Amino acid sequence: MSLARFRIGRSQAGLGLFAVAPIARGEFIIEYLGKRISTTTAHEHEWRRGARYMFEVSERWTIDGSSRANRARYLNHSCKPNAEAISSGGRIRIYARKKIAPGAEITMDYGREYFDLFIGKGCRCEKCAPR
Numbered sequence: 001m002s003l004a005r006f007r008i009g010r011s012q013a014g015l016g017l018f019a020v021a022p023i024a025r026g027e028f029i030i031e032y033l034g035k036r037i038s039t040t041t042a043h044e045h046e047w048r049r050g051a052r053y054m055f056e057v058s059e060r061w062t063i064d065g066s067s068r069a070n071r072a073r074y075l076n077h078s079c080k081p082n083a084e085a086i087s088s089g090g091r092i093r094i095y096a097r098k099k100i101a102p103g104a105e106i107t108m109d110y111g112r113e114y115f116d117l118f119i120g121k122g123c124r125c126e127k128c129a130p131r
């Protein structure tokens with residue numbers, strides 16, 4: 001994987017991931033990296049700092065992606081995302097849902113639970129807050 005395919009930059013919602021080269025539909029972008037913890041433990045930590053980086057892989061396992069080494073944590077939520085997370089074999093990989101042009105922010109839909117907990121009415125995605 002080339003390091004030059006995306007960069008971390010300023011977005012409407014704080015820091016975000018931006019494409020620096022064209023990304024084809026269906027192309028692998030980045031893996032969501034972190035320590036694997038039990039989903040039960042993750043739920044106990046729900047309201048703690050860093051909880052927004054907990055990524056549930058299954059009923060059993062959750063990835064704690066709060067480490068800065070996990071660059072996928074900079075992916076912002078969008079209600080109209082251009083990327084999606086696919087979990088398999090206990091890992092979470094992010095793929096392009098459509099063609100992504102250089103300069104475009106890479107976004108994914110973090111789902112209802114995340115939205116209610118961390119975004120609420122303040123969604124700043126392209127669909128909710130058009131520029």
Ligand SMILES: [Zn+2]
Nearest residue numbers: 079123125128
């Ligand atoms: Zn939105």
